Amino acid sequence: MGLKNATVRLHWTDAPYRWHVNDGPEAFVVLDGEVEMHFREEGQESLKRLTPGMICLVEEGDEHVAHPMGPARILVIEKADSE
Template sequence: MKIIRSKTFTAERAWGALDIASMNGITTRLHWTDQPYKWHVNDGEEVFVVLDGQVQMRYREEGEEKHVLLEVGDIFYASVGTEHVAHPQGAARILVIESAGSV
């Protein structure tokens, strides 16, 4: 059993993570960041939950770049093949659920 206080989690570098669970090939990680990630496509599906802060999620649909501002409690689901990049607006804590070993 674990109890994790996400509001107090920080990392030594942007996108540093605390591994919470690995179940049947799916990982759950808590990330802390204050810097954008990189444009990428995951190997599988991804669920991205903002726990603290704000994140501008940029994504491409049919070659067109779009964006949405995610607030605390908002969830972004990236289906297979969704190209996306997260841009935190200051420091943010994010719960990411994805296939083990995904980008």
């Protein structure tokens, strides 16, 4: 993932995100807490559990949603103006 035109945000949340598809790659870095990252592909859901220090790379076009399991601090790096 190139850093040109990227945004970097720190999220401190315990609320789930919404299902979405980005128009560029996205990186989630769990700094504190635990997050379940859900993916959908061809109608099938899969799950990756993230703990502090873990990085999840989401490719452009991958449908996904993050569900913090209680309070979590997450660093999100993605294309600027990504939906």
